[in-house]
Amino acid sequence: MRADRLVSLVLLLRRHGRLTADALARELEVSPRTVLRDIEALSAAGVPVYAERGRHGGFALLPGFRTELTGLNHDEALALLVAGSRRGAQVFGLGSALASAMLKVADALPESYRATADEAARRLLIDPETDLLSRRQVAEEVPDAVVTEVRRAVFAGHKLRIHYAVPGQAPEWRTVDPIGLVTVRDQGYLLATRSGADRTYRLSRVLAAEELSEPAQRPERVDLDRAWQERSTRFRSGGDQVTVLVRVDPARRADLVDTALAVHTEETDADGRLRLEVSFQDPWHAEWALWQLATNAEALAPQWLRTSLRERGAAIAACYGEPS
Template identity: 75%
Template sequence: MRADRLVSLVLLLRQRGRMTADALADELEVSTRTVLRDIEALSSAGVPVYAERGRHGGFALLPGFRTELTGLNHDEALALLTAGSGPGEQVFGLSSALASAMRKVVDALPEGHRASVGDAAQRFLIEPETDLLSRRLVTEDVPGMVMSEVRRAVLAGHKLRFHYAAPDKTPHWHTVDPIGLVTVRDRAYLLAAKSGEDRTYRLSRMLAAEELLEPAQRPDQVDLDRIWRERSARFLSENHIPVLVRVKPARREELLNTARAVRAEEPEADGWLRLEVTFEDLRHAVWALWQLGTDAEALAPESLRAALHDRAAAIATCYEESSPE
């Protein structure tokens, strides 16, 4: 790990020029004392790093100390930097590793490519923290130690033991055969098997985790995309209420923000949209569609239409009565 840190330190000085020990420590997530020891080690190894004293001093490399890699063209380097600029790197606990990798990519580019790629990458923004309606994207927090243990077990092919807090249940321990990790809208899931049965766990609900030495019982090759589609379809068919609804296009996003999933969508001749969505239960469906007023109409199931009718009738009756004195 120290070797990686030394490389990152050199790359930071190459790309940013003179930096203080405090700035390097913040970037590398270590103490200032560690940075000073690393600087001394680099100097002893022949890396031309020197200190500049004074108010605006710091550490720097002698000009021209760099290597260049010409294997990446402009668009290939831009693709890597753009992919690394999104929030997804936070999900699996790899943000520091990705930042280090991006520094190496940029540093290895020829001088001409480096400048143009850096400018181009500033023109792309991937998944900002808020949308145009100022709604913040919520990234679920996964403890670093939990993420590290889960990731190691998945990659090593070992069994995983973890303490899991399912909704409305007492937390208890599980031992599973991990298959892979999936992230959807900044939520991370573990796909696993338990006693031969398919299981899906949300990482943010894991309170503790431990990689075991016992090999996991799982196939050598895996198609995570296919497995995720199958499990998603199964999830939507269990313990959820399907709803057929008409909605004005202007209110579509509000409907989707309250629904659990969308199974189908098609336009109607009058300009409205017909969607098949799922909600957790009848109460959830009534609440969601009530927010849309007359801009949406539930077509099925009949129990939902009846519940909305009864609620509207109760409200109408309330306001038909004479005003209180």
């Protein structure tokens, strides 16, 4: 770990020119005393780092102490820098590694690419933490020890023991054969098999994990994108799905269809409204989707959904009624 920190320290000085011990400590997440010891170690190893005293002093490298990566063109460098801003690596516990890698790439770029690529990357924002309505996109937190153990088992091809918590049930230990890791909207999933059957585990529900020495029973090659699509299809086709008959304003058809799992039938009524038979994941999903459309859609069946929406509307009306 110290070797990695020493490399990062050199790269920080290369990129910024001069930094104080406090600034380096913040970047490296260590104490200023540790930074000073690292500076001494670098000097002893022959790295030309020197100190400048005074108000604007700090540590710097002798000019020209640099290597260049000449195999990248400008667009390739830009792509790497933009990729470094994605939060997916955080889900898999690789955030610090990705930041270090991006620092190394930026440092090694030819001088002619460095400034333009860095400026261009500042004008591209990928997956901000909030959307236009200021709703914060909250990433699920997974302990580093857990995600590191899971990641090791996936890469090494070893069996994995996980202490998994299913909502409403007591957590239990399971031994699985890990296949790969997937992140969707900052939520991490482990794709695995258990006793030969496909299983998908949410990383945030893994309370503890242990990589085993026994080889995992899995194919040598895997198409994760295809595997994820197949599991998503099975998930949508199972569970407590409900089918609903809906009349909807044509202007809001897209909003309805976007929230539904599938559209089974569609026709146009005499008044121009559309009549669709659609499926939702479960009763809560159906009620939520229809509530979003307000009076632009009407659930014709089943009756329990009409009753539920009417009671919800009545409760809202009562809440905002005239005060007594």
